[in-house]
Amino acid sequence: MSLKDLLLEKRAAILKRWLDAIYQTYPAETSIFLQKQKDQFANPVGYTLAQGTEAILDGLLSGADTESATPFIDSIMRIRAVQEGAPSRALVFIFLLKGIIRELLGQSLLERHLAEEMALLESAIDALALRAFDSFVKYREKIYDLKANETKNMTYRLLQQARLLVEIPGEYQDDEENTSDKSKPKEVAK
Template identity: 55%
Template structure:
């Protein structure tokens, strides 16, 4: 059996495990909410992550160019980048997919070494894109925080009537 056929057949199982693995990084209460609320408007974070994982998985199976898959990755990374986890926690889900695929291959006793290497190379390339997206998001967050501190300082100096003294020096 070809790898893509096997993965298409096991699609639901892999996606559920992958989604659950992503949710493990959240506190239990949050994870439970994200897992149980399926609707877009009552749970936009869980919905976005679920849909993003599905589109990424489909894109990998269908050899979709990575540039067309990356917007779905971007949606997930933007959510995770603001949640205060470490970069390794935020991006580990990309590498978790590789293990899940290998587990399914072992279960099915499939042997598709060339195909798995090609798929894992695509996952690795997508993980690098995820890292770039993550860094851009974090840079933006730090930029916003720095600007907020500057603005607060400026307003504080204005209120204290010290702006003339600072500008005059």
């Protein structure tokens, strides 16, 4: 039996242990809520964690590339980036998976000489962690962008009124737009 078969056999247990370990990083009362409330709108954090971990694990088991896990990592990191300022705490959920797999498969790994396959799996998990780190930084930077954009939106009219910002008509319109109003729904209009 290959490592993949073993993992598939233990999929449900791995997933449960992984989620439980993530929930443990929240205070006890919160952990209960995250597990029990199944409505995706009443408990968006729990729902995102459950959906995301399942998709990431299935991606690993099917040998999918790291990129396919990106949307799910992003969804989780978008939350963790505002819940946790320290990357170590925000990213830990990925690393938890290694210990859980080893604990659940420990003896079988030895008996079936699967150390090499396990090392490959752990490298794949490391790749996910690197991807999660990219994501964390992206969202932390986004927060600072939001702060800057808000200030820009608040002062745009003031600058315009004080003639410190003058609109140039005609062919330069696009350039002028890029420096002004970020709230215009450009994507929307197209």
